[in-house]
Amino acid sequence: xxxxxxxxxxxxxxxxxxxxxxxxxxxxxxxxxxxxxxxxxxxxxxxxxxxxxxxxxxxxxxxxxxxxxxxxxxxxxxxxxxxxxxxxxxxxxxxxxxxxx
Numbered sequence: 001x002x003x004x005x006x007x008x009x010x011x012x013x014x015x016x017x018x019x020x021x022x023x024x025x026x027x028x029x030x031x032x033x034x035x036x037x038x039x040x041x042x043x044x045x046x047x048x049x050x051x052x053x054x055x056x057x058x059x060x061x062x063x064x065x066x067x068x069x070x071x072x073x074x075x076x077x078x079x080x081x082x083x084x085x086x087x088x089x090x091x092x093x094x095x096x097x098x099x100x101x
Contacts (some may be wrong), residue, residue, distance in 0.1 A: 005036045017041045028068040031077075038077060045074060046083045051096040060084075060093050 009068075015037050021029050022048055023095075024044055032038045049055065055063075064071035078084035086093050 005039050007036070007040055007064065012040050012043075018046070027066070031068060031070065031073055041080065042077055042083055043073070044079065046078065046095065049084070049095055052098070053083055054098055055093045057091060057093065 015032070016024065018036070019032060019041055020026055027043065028045070032041055035099070045064070045067055049060075060075055061071050064074050066096055068074055075084075078093075079086050084093050084095050085098075092098075
């Protein structure tokens with residue numbers, strides 16, 4: 001993952017606390033509008049997925065829906081910002097190398 005934003009640990013903790021009010025295992029209150037905050041939140045959410053495992057779009061949606069109702073916005077952000085890769089037909093998603101897991 002390319003580092004697009006410089007984030008201090010204090011800044012990360014503040015953003016996470018503001019958007020995950022019930023803690024990191026809970027739902028996201030809202031998806032931030034500012035790019036830097038989106039990036040910080042995405043870094044936390046992506047940890048719920050296994051590197052190298054291939055997921056079907058339906059599986060991605062189920063996991064993301066538990067975090068935030070507008071799961072498609074987060075899924076799109078993952079793809080657009082390189083957190084996750086998607087097959088050309090849009091059926092498979094993964095982090096890192098497909099064959100790693």
